[in-house]
Amino acid sequence: MRIFKYIKPLGFVIAVCAVNVLLSFMIEPMRGSSGTMWEEYYQEEELDTIFAGSSFCVANFDPYIFDEQLGVKSFNMGTPLQAIEQTISAVETALEDHDIKTIVIGTGFFVFQEGAYEKAELTFEKAKARKAGGIEAFTKSLNYVLSEDVRGTEKSVKYWFPWLYNQEEVSLDFIGQNVAAKFENMKTKKMSGSDEVTGVSRKGYRFFEGVVDYTTAWEINSYQYYNQTLEREQVERFQELLTLCHSAGADVIVINSPHPAYDVISCYETYAQSEAEVAALCQSLGTDYYNFSLVKPEIFDAKSEYFYDFEHLNEEGAKTFSYSLCEFLEKRAAGEDMSNYFYSVDEYLAMHTDLLDEWKVMQQSK
Numbered sequence: 001m002r003i004f005k006y007i008k009p010l011g012f013v014i015a016v017c018a019v020n021v022l023l024s025f026m027i028e029p030m031r032g033s034s035g036t037m038w039e040e041y042y043q044e045e046e047l048d049t050i051f052a053g054s055s056f057c058v059a060n061f062d063p064y065i066f067d068e069q070l071g072v073k074s075f076n077m078g079t080p081l082q083a084i085e086q087t088i089s090a091v092e093t094a095l096e097d098h099d100i101k102t103i104v105i106g107t108g109f110f111v112f113q114e115g116a117y118e119k120a121e122l123t124f125e126k127a128k129a130r131k132a133g134g135i136e137a138f139t140k141s142l143n144y145v146l147s148e149d150v151r152g153t154e155k156s157v158k159y160w161f162p163w164l165y166n167q168e169e170v171s172l173d174f175i176g177q178n179v180a181a182k183f184e185n186m187k188t189k190k191m192s193g194s195d196e197v198t199g200v201s202r203k204g205y206r207f208f209e210g211v212v213d214y215t216t217a218w219e220i221n222s223y224q225y226y227n228q229t230l231e232r233e234q235v236e237r238f239q240e241l242l243t244l245c246h247s248a249g250a251d252v253i254v255i256n257s258p259h260p261a262y263d264v265i266s267c268y269e270t271y272a273q274s275e276a277e278v279a280a281l282c283q284s285l286g287t288d289y290y291n292f293s294l295v296k297p298e299i300f301d302a303k304s305e306y307f308y309d310f311e312h313l314n315e316e317g318a319k320t321f322s323y324s325l326c327e328f329l330e331k332r333a334a335g336e337d338m339s340n341y342f343y344s345v346d347e348y349l350a351m352h353t354d355l356l357d358e359w360k361v362m363q364q365s366k
Contacts, residue, residue: 027163034124038131047098049074054082056257057106062322063203069326076204081120084237102251112230123166207315208308223266256291263310265355272345300324
């Protein structure tokens with residue numbers, strides 16, 4: 001019978017799917033950053049404020065502090081290495097699901113210099129679909145793989161095999177611990193009768209522990225790690241993001257995250273130009289932009305012990321910054337001219353001539 005000629009290919013497809021599910025269960029980390037963010041996001045019944053962006057966002061804004069101080073219902077949608085395309089994806093989802101009044105974009109100049117990292121992009125989009133559950137998960141998956149930028153590319157195939165990209169350093173020890181943790185989590189959910197994430201939701205917020213080693217300041221900084229010019233394609237993507245936010249009638253605020261003084265100094269030759277470009281872009285779209293590396297200490301005193309590395313706050317720093325930003329936003333809501341609370345780039349450099357001279361000597365000695 002003709003039906004038998006379909007059995008073999010059908011069996012092959014089923015076998016591939018089974019192996020894919022098994023490998024994904026074994027290799028994908030139980031609590032990856034994107035999976036955790038989306039799992040916690042889908043628990044939220046009502047939101048009016050979101051924070052979105054890369055690690056400059058996820059590690060800087062503690063929603064519980066903003067909820068407590070400002071009386072809002074907020075969530076942090078940041079994830080590490082989140083490219084502007086994924087920030088757009090996150091904001092679109094929040095606007096579809098909630099009546100969002102305020103959108104805070106946590107960013108840094110690095111965001112304008114790099115496109116999406118394939119692994120981070122695929123992991124983010126897969127988690128977004130998977131954690132939605134049911135038919136919505138399948139719909140979101142199709143929307144992504146059939147989107148204009150993905151359709152027909154290698155990513156549209158690789159997306160369906162998450163163990164290829166959503167993985168840590170794979171070893172027998174890791175697989176054993178990962179599988180055991182997943183079985184334990186399944187057991188806990190079954191006993192509780194709930195499919196929700198176990199433990200207390202942090203509303204998307206995650207923090208870094210530790211204090212930066214300042215003895216490596218001139219070897220590990222933004223100058224050493226990143227290009228010093230903004231890429232036009234990323235600037236246009238960011239413009240698309242801001243347009244999306246404003247089209248929803250939201251109050252949009254762009255926050256350039258605090259960096260230690262030495263990191264600003266390391267980029268002194270191009271910092272003023274980058275600052276002017278981003279500020280002009282935001283101003284052209286009617287968006288308030290604030291660079292908190294240049295903020296005056298009466299708003300946020302960026303103490304040396306507040307930094308985890310050259311571009312991220314640690315837990316203590318993020319907590320202090322969140323409280324400071326709440327006070328800042330209250331002043332803004334009261335109609336104060338917030339530009340008075342920031343130094344110009346020239347003023348900032350003049351305040352740190354000792355660091356600037358030291359950096360110049362280091363550069364000349366190379």
